Amino acid sequence: GAVVSQHPSWVICKSGTSVKIECRSLDFQATTMFWYRQFPKQSLMLMATSNEGSKATYEQGVEKDKFLINHASLTLSTLTVTSAHPEDSSFYICSARDIHLAGAYEQYFGPGTRLTVT
């Protein structure tokens, strides 16, 4: 099956610094990648949809200047949390869609990144 990786798997940073999270599709091309955030014991919240070569589309309430998304190639999207604060601490998950698959389960999820801001 299709594999999506994320790096790092966990990161601790100080308040005010920026953190970059990478999402890679390892064995397929992904024209679209999605970034989700999950709070403890809550559902996945879609933050933004990232299309290769164009600007990301952010969901309502998500600050685009704080969560910078870059999707420069068909296999890589990055999420940068700028000027991180403790309230940004969360579990960030990306998913990718294979352009060659038309089936229902066309989103493949990465393993997630645990961000802790101290």
Next chain:
Amino acid sequence: DQQVKQNSPSLSVQEGRISILNCDYTNSMFDYFLWYKKYPAEGPTFLISISSIKDKNEDGRFTVFLNKSAKHLSLHIVPSQPGDSAVYFCAARPTGSARQLTFGSGTQLTVLP
């Protein structure tokens, strides 16, 4: 407005018995429904899906039932195993080009040995 709802945040089942996880939706413009399984500190993994034109799909121990008139779907796991303990998310895919999945809030299944 939550379009996909999982009203039970948790469910405990004895090993060997059947686990039934429920999901309700409000939008008729979904063409596929999916179930994902998620372990702590991991991303969700796809489990099983069903097209809106079907009412049942079976894969091994997992069966998904769709009742369109009630806008309700359920995931049956039988027999349940301790390794099935995880959070199960119901998701729906809208028709059209956007195709972004809408997730329910998840149900924590605990299978007791």
